[in-house]
Amino acid sequence: MNSLNGKKALVTGGSRGIGAATALRLAQEGADVALTYVQGEDAAREVVAKIEAMGRRGLALRADLGEAAEATACVEQAADAFGGLDILVNNAGVGVLAPLDQLALADIDRVLMVNVRGVFLASQAAAAKLPRGGRIITIGSCMALRVPGPGGTLYATSKAALIGHTKALARELGGRGINATLIHPGPIDTDMNPADGPYASGQSEMTAVGRFGSTDEIASMVAYLASEDAAYVTGTEIAVDGGHAA
Template identity: 50%
Template sequence: MNTASTRNKTALVIGGSRGIGAAIALRLARDGANVALTYASAGAKALDVAAAIEAQGVQAMALKADSASAAELQDAVGQAVARFGRIDIVVVNAGVLHIADVAAFSLEQLDRMLDVNVRGVYLAIQAALPHMPAGGRVITIGSNTAVRSGHPGSSVYSMTKGAVAVMVKGLAVDLAPRGITINNIQPGPIETDMTADMIEMVKEWIPLKRVGQPDEVAALAAYLASTESGYMTGASLTIDGGMSL
C-alpha cells in the first residue's frame, strides 16, 4: 500500500483511546497522518495513545467527547479543525455493547445503544463533512453481527450495526459528488479489553480457530483511508476469520 497517500493528512478517530480505535489511530500515524482522537471516559489511555502517536513524529490531540452528545461531537470536530485546518479522514469507532434478552432490555440501555451506535455515528460524520476536502475518506466500524446474529441477547447490538451498514450505503450516494468515499468495516471477535472474558469460547465458532487482532482491523482501515481505495464506496467489509460464512 502506498502510505505516502496519507502523509501530512489529518485523521479524526472517534473512539480512539483503546482497542480497535487506538490501533487505527496508531496505524494512521505510522502512515504519516496527524491524528485527533476522542474518548468518552478513558482519558488516561487517550493521552497515552496521543503520546505514542507523537513519538512517531506526527501531531496528535486527545479530545473528550461522548458520542451520544451532538454538542460534544461538534466541539471535538471544531477543536481538531482549529488545530489542523481540515479533516481528511474520519473513522467512527465509538460504540457500546450490552447483551440481554429482549424481555430484560431496559429502555435506558436501548436508548444508550441507539444514541452511541447509530445516532452518534451519523452526527460525527455530519459534523466533520463541512471540513473535508474532495478525496476525503469516511470509515465506520460496524460488526459482523450485522450479517450473523447467532448469540442470544445480541438483538439490539445487531440492529445498531445493521443500521450502520445501511447508513453507509445511503451516505455513499450523498457524498459521491464531492469525491468523498465512505466504507464500513465489520469485525468479528477481536482481542480487546471488551472481549477478554469470551475469547476462549468464541474461538470455537470461528473457522480459523482464533480471534482477530486490533492491528488486523487497523490495516484494513489504513487501506480504506488511502488513495488506493478510491473506487470503493458504500461497502461493508467483514473481517471475522470466516465466522459469518
C-alpha cells in the same frame, strides 16, 4: 512509504482497543490524528504521546458521542486544531448484551444514541469539512451480518443501521469525491473481549480460521480504506471477521 502524509484524521473512541490501534496506524502512515475518549484520559494521552513520538500531531478530545453537541463538537475541534480534516473513523460504540425482556429503555436509548445517532452526527459534521479524497470509515460489527445466539438484539440493531447509513453516505458524497465504507470486525482480542476470556472459545469456533483477530488487523484495513489505493472503494461493507459470517 507513508501513504497518508499530510492527511488529518479523527478517530472516535481512540483511547483503547481498535480505536487506539487505528490511531497509531494512521499516524504510522503519515497522518496527524485526533482521538476522542470518554473515560481513560491517561490512556488517551499515552496514545497521543506515541503519535507525537512518530513526528505527527496528536490530540486527545473528551467527547461522549451519545451527546449530540459533543458528537459534532469533536469534529469541529479536530478540524480547527489541524487546519482541516481528511479522514473520519467512526469507532466509538457501546454494547449492551441482554435478553430482550431485560433491556430497559435507558439501555436502548444509550446504545442507539452512541452507535447510531453519534455516528450520524459526526459523519454529518465531517461531510461539511472533508475535501475531495476524504474518507468516512465506520466500524460496525460481525453481529450485523450473523447473530450467533440470543441476547444481541439491541446491539445488532444498532450495528445493522450503519449499513444503510454507509450506503446512503456514499451516494450522497460520491459526487464530491468522498468515500464512505463500513468494516465489520469479528471477535477481536481487546480488554472488553479478551481472547482468553470466559466466552472466547465459543466465539473462536464460530470463525472459519478458529481464532480471534487482533486490533492491528482491523487497523490495517482502516489504513487501506483511507489511502489512495482504495479510491474506488465506497458504499460497501467489508467483513474482517476470520470467516465469522461465512
